[in-house]
Amino acid sequence: MIKKVETGIAPSTAPVSDAIKAGKQVWLVAIAEDPATGGIVAGDIEIQTRRTIENLDIAIRAAGGTLADLAQVQVFLTDSGDAKGMNAVYAEFFHEPYPVRATVVVKELLAEGLRVEMLATAMVQ
Template identity: 60%
Template sequence: MFEKVETGIASSKAPLSATVKAGRIVRSAHIAKNPTTGEPITGDIETQARQVFLNLRQALEAAGGTLADVVQIQAYLTDKADAGGMNRIYREFFTAPYPVRATVVVDLLSSGIRLEVLATAVLSSSA
């Protein structure tokens, strides 16, 4: 059984929970969106990646954790040329030892969205 985490980030109109918690495990998915309005933030990959990881940090804090609890990241990019920019921003939020990460290039995400991230975290306690 799992519970939806109330993160303070505007909910999606789609039938989904952006962040859920099952015991010490937290799963969280993010695109670049304004956390207050839910409106997508478009622009270059660095702008979008920064917002994605800010939203992820907010979600994990709401679940009782931090970015240091992240053990895996699945990143979906719409352009392989964006990998370098995403990595620059990634290093602002994560340090060694880095989470396990798979980065996949996909044909399409939501309109104007260049990056979507799915993270798995293991909390140090059942916060």
């Protein structure tokens, strides 16, 4: 049975969920959205990456897990030059064994000013 996880993150204007759980598997998506305002946080890639991973953390905790439960992360960047800054912040949050990860550079993301988006899969108890 698939169920939406209530994350408490600001509601999206699009018809999407921040997290979905089916059994022990959880699918999550996060952007650099301020949970209090619903707006995209302004700043460089480090600021946006930190907020994005903090939002992943909020979502996975709402599903009963932690960032250590993430098995796979897909990162979408709008500028390949942002990879170094994103990796520096990513390394603050993730440790061995690292989630399997793919990083893709895209032309743009849907929200104006958004530089990074992350899609993840986790296994929780």
